[in-house]
Amino acid sequence: MKRSRLPAVITCGVILFLFAPLGVLVVNSFNASRFGGEWEGFTWNWYEKLWAAGEVWESLWITLKIAVSASVAAMVLGTLAAYALHRFRSWLQDVHHMLITLPLVMPDILMGMSLLALFVLTGVETGLLTIWIAHVTFCLSFVTMVVLGRLQDFDFTLLDAARDLGATPAKAVRKVLLPLLLPGVLAGGLLAFTLSIDDYVITFFVSGPGTTTLPLRVASMMKTSRSLPVINALSTLLIASTFLFAALSSRLQRRA
């Protein structure tokens, strides 16, 4: 029976569509032309300009601080949440489950807006702390979902076996459950880390003076045409690190 080629053709087209703009960006980061309409020769110029742009590196440092601390907090909270959701069946977990899923579908602008309302009304000054809180909040649900997926494959009789062999409940969790769950937790953490680095909208709402994260910096650089090619260079580095991250987390998922 002849199988239609159409789905394969559309798939190739979609993947081309997804990557073409990114590809053009990468090529143009080495293009001497300012707007990248034509190839005017190879240059490292934009990377040198990027290297010299101190405020970009400062923003990167702020972004990394927030991303690392927020994803660690989200990993702890998310793992506990996933464990509770998987282990217990009750009205409490029904509510819990709903609360975990809702942020996944809440548009960014609403989450940013409502957190801003909270901080304004309680008089909390926006800054690093408020960004961190916002990031933990939207990462939490993603980590929970990833860990929950891993828990569904976990064989809980292994815990009983450990108990039968004389392990205390705490020891069984530490020596059996956690090591087997670790790849899932790390994958969740990596996802949280990427989401945190990526976020613009929510951060924009809850940021204060002196807390310009990398996406906020990129957004303000876009307003001046002088720095557009520098954004190309920065984007290329960011896309390269995304590739690295995706490869790393897919390896983590496969090993488990």
Add this chain to the structure above:
Amino acid sequence: MSTRLRPARQWLITLPSLAWLGVFFVIPAVLVILTAFRPADLQGGVGPGWTLATLKEVQDPAYLPILWRTFWLSGATTLICLALALPVAFQMAHSGERMRQVLLLLVVIPFLSNFLIRVFAWKSLLHPEGPLTKLLIALHLIPENAVLLNHAGTVLLVLVYTQLPFAILPLYAAAEKFDFGLLDAARDLGAGPLSAFSKVFVPGVRRGILSAAVMVFVCCLGQYVIPQMVGGTGDEMLGSKIAQRVFSDRNLPHASALAGGLMLAVLLPMLVVVLWQQFGRKEAE
């Protein structure tokens, strides 16, 4: 483990995430709705007392075209994304294990790369001096002075671009569970490839279609960065107005009233999905 200890243990394990989301998700959402009934003060905060004035302001007919645009752009984006994502999900689920991993990675990577950068990539691609404009002019596909940026069409294009992975991933998850033997059966019984696809595969993954549609639609409803960056002045969406009220006018109650409306628009389709799934579960039992 003693059963009497269980409720306490359950609360202990559930409490951290439950409390966090209660304080930083539920309470803020309620606050937004309450703020819509408060007067604005000039410092961008909230004045004392309660008022219905903001709700009257929001009923400004000037919002109607924006509301309409928000809905048709979101609806059109959802339809285009589904039309593209269905064959992709089909192809992915139909491929061998290795190919499947590669395709999945290819879909996920653009989805994980920075959102602003993806929008920026289109902005520079469609720029009057950019490569795509030059190419299309050289091929005589568009007139010499055509401007590709700053149309509602540009907003639609970039919305589709950014939302496509959100449509592909849930559809793929559904297609992975689909029994492809059914397709062969349909073909054996004389169905053409297209009718087998539309009459057997599409109904088979309808739950995936529903969650992809809601995901894309809801994400689009709240957009403001895309219309702001690649759209013209006449292409504002509801999100643009909310951001404008917060940051330019510093009128938190007005922004809250708009956000409250958006929140209802988001929760209603969600409710439909939850009810549908509950119904489906009952049906399965």
